[in-house]
Amino acid sequence: MSIEFSPDKPIYQQLIDRIMGDIIRGNLKSGEKLPSVREYAVEAGVNANTMQRVYKELEQMEITETRRGQGSFVTENEERIAALRHEMKEQLVTTFLQSVEAFGFTRDEMVKVLMERSGSDD
Amino acid sequence: MIKLQGISKKYGGKCVLDQVTLELPKGKIIGLVGENGSGKSTVLKVIAGLLTPDEGRATYNGEPITRNIAAHLAYMSDTDEFYLYFKVGQLFDYYASQFEDFDLIKAKEIAQFLNISLDTRMKNLSKGNRGRVKIAVTLGREADYYLLDEPFSGLDPMVREDIAKGLIRFTDPERQTVLMSTHEIKEVEPLLDEIIVLRQGKIIAMEPIDEIRDMYGMDATSWMVSLFKEKA
Numbered sequence: 001m002s003i004e005f006s007p008d009k010p011i012y013q014q015l016i017d018r019i020m021g022d023i024i025r026g027n028l029k030s031g032e033k034l035p036s037v038r039e040y041a042v043e044a045g046v047n048a049n050t051m052q053r054v055y056k057e058l059e060q061m062e063i064t065e066t067r068r069g070q071g072s073f074v075t076e077n078e079e080r081i082a083a084l085r086h087e088m089k090e091q092l093v094t095t096f097l098q099s100v101e102a103f104g105f106t107r108d109e110m111v112k113v114l115m116e117r118s119g120s121d122d
Numbered sequence: 123m124i125k126l127q128g129i130s131k132k133y134g135g136k137c138v139l140d141q142v143t144l145e146l147p148k149g150k151i152i153g154l155v156g157e158n159g160s161g162k163s164t165v166l167k168v169i170a171g172l173l174t175p176d177e178g179r180a181t182y183n184g185e186p187i188t189r190n191i192a193a194h195l196a197y198m199s200d201t202d203e204f205y206l207y208f209k210v211g212q213l214f215d216y217y218a219s220q221f222e223d224f225d226l227i228k229a230k231e232i233a234q235f236l237n238i239s240l241d242t243r244m245k246n247l248s249k250g251n252r253g254r255v256k257i258a259v260t261l262g263r264e265a266d267y268y269l270l271d272e273p274f275s276g277l278d279p280m281v282r283e284d285i286a287k288g289l290i291r292f293t294d295p296e297r298q299t300v301l302m303s304t305h306e307i308k309e310v311e312p313l314l315d316e317i318i319v320l321r322q323g324k325i326i327a328m329e330p331i332d333e334i335r336d337m338y339g340m341d342a343t344s345w346m347v348s349l350f351k352e353k354a
Contacts, residue, residue, distance in 0.1 A: 005312060008340065
């Protein structure tokens, strides 16, 4: 099925987020081969030029690497993947805190709610 | 490279195209959008050499466009105009006899990708499957340009998705250009590199899709609505 995109972000950015999400969740493992640009473009229902850009940016971020004649692979550099996980957490927290501040809540208040939540899930 | 310079066209005193100037870069998928009667089909017909403009110059690699451009350009009209007694395979053979660049192997691969049987007669196909056959014979050609007039119009979502995927799978962004008119902007947006907006026979905008989202933080549909308000 084609992917549904949200309207407020460039499509290539949403695809990068999606692939990074797959790596963080472990759906795409370190060293695993990615589909070819064309295959992934067809699957996602997007322009092949857009997918080319996605692959290029992932490579520039050293999240993937291209092996000549073989295609793109998720990096085997575990440190890079650990850093990616960390960056993503930071990013989520930043977005969260922006909303928290917009409502005028304090961080301590929110930490308390988070603690209660994580307690109730056990 | 296809270029239109100051193209105007009147039908019975009504100006359908008004000073249209446009370059179609190689290797892009470009959407041509606008309200009914804004001139989308007329632009496609001028580029395909099917209509002679009243004013202006339409050129392909520097030469004036004539009907002969059909050798390099695959035009898909928005109407069904097939011989109904043909089987799909016979239609492919007919196309192969008419167009030097028709690649029978590619066409059969497309047919397989879209789940069309070569032995079915056109008259026995559903509207959706006729839509699939139409895109198969169009993309079966190895043309420099594909001009598609409303390729998704009147088809159900499954067929639209198949056609979109066929377009991605069977065109080569290194060397082929697709220009398609469409109303389904929301659905087609992920397929596009660029979008051209026509209004009352004039081009009011031409933008790369990602820049619209980057610069305005909105998708093409909302952008177009705001553009229309701004230029009202």
